Amino acid sequence: MSDLAVELCAVARAYQEAGRLHPVLQGIDAAFPRGRFIAIRGRSGSGKSTLLNLLAGIDLPDTGEIAINGQVINRMSERERTLFRRRHIGFVFQFFNLIPTLTVAENIRFPLELNGIKGAAATARVSALLERFSLADRLDSFPDQLSGGEQQRVAVARAAVHTPALILADEPSGNLDLETGQQVLGLLRSLPGDSGVCVICATHSNEVTALADEIWQIEQGRLVRR
Numbered sequence: 001m002s003d004l005a006v007e008l009c010a011v012a013r014a015y016q017e018a019g020r021l022h023p024v025l026q027g028i029d030a031a032f033p034r035g036r037f038i039a040i041r042g043r044s045g046s047g048k049s050t051l052l053n054l055l056a057g058i059d060l061p062d063t064g065e066i067a068i069n070g071q072v073i074n075r076m077s078e079r080e081r082t083l084f085r086r087r088h089i090g091f092v093f094q095f096f097n098l099i100p101t102l103t104v105a106e107n108i109r110f111p112l113e114l115n116g117i118k119g120a121a122a123t124a125r126v127s128a129l130l131e132r133f134s135l136a137d138r139l140d141s142f143p144d145q146l147s148g149g150e151q152q153r154v155a156v157a158r159a160a161v162h163t164p165a166l167i168l169a170d171e172p173s174g175n176l177d178l179e180t181g182q183q184v185l186g187l188l189r190s191l192p193g194d195s196g197v198c199v200i201c202a203t204h205s206n207e208v209t210a211l212a213d214e215i216w217q218i219e220q221g222r223l224v225r226r
């Protein structure tokens with residue numbers, strides 16, 4: 001198995017806009033090892049979300065290759081990519097995106113269900129994360145009964161519960177106050193240490209700079225190491 005969580009080779013992506021091609025990512029080459037916390041910086045509109053969606057296999061590059069965990073995802077069928085994403089990727093969004101009809105414990109358990117992990121094994125993993133993320137007293141609450149910070153802690157637990165190879169966080173503190181945002185970033189920062197997951201965190205601000213093992217910046221469609 002490759003010791004790289006992510007490899008990008010000559011990845012380009014453009015959007016059609018009013019009949020014209022608008023290039024966003026123009027030839028991105030990068031490799032991210034396991035067990036690292038990677039910050040992707042760039043101003044608003046620079047292509048951070050576009051890049052994360054490509055890494056998640058939600059979107060496809062126009063040209064180039066993307067390997068996650070040593071497997072080239074852009075050559076998979078849509079069905080294969082969906083199954084691959086369920087098993088190997090976790091996602092944290094700016095606006096939490098929890099399932100409103102499920103409790104905290106059920107939201108965190110959901111990726112395990114999708115991967116066929118049930119019963120006591122699933123319960124033990126969920127309990128450990130509830131404890132670690134200070135959510136044990138909220139396990140039966142629904143998302144709309146939680147603060148923003150609590151919702152994002154649930155989202156981070158949900159992204160990590162199935163021990164993915166890669167966790168993608170798209171401006172995870174963008175909708176939180178500074179202190180609450182730092183708590184959430186601290187939890188994301190702690191994940192590579194125990195499971196060897198690679199965490200990639202996109203942000204338009206400098207707040208993750210001090211936490212990151214590697215800082216990369218999107219500038220004029222290219223990804224540059226800082």
Ligand SMILES: Nc1ncnc2c1ncn2[C@@H]1O[C@H](COP(=O)(O)OP(=O)(O)O)[C@@H](O)[C@H]1O
Pocket residue numbers: 015016017024042043044045046047048049050051
């Ligand atoms: N689905 C889409 N269709 C057309 N243009 C898009 C689409 N998604 C993003 N864009 C454009 O691509 C550029 C990069 O967007 P995005 O990746 O969301 O940037 P960031 O996340 O860094 O703010 C922007 O100019 C945006 O308007």
Ligand SMILES: [Mg+2]
Pocket residue numbers: 048049050170
């Ligand atoms: Mg974005």
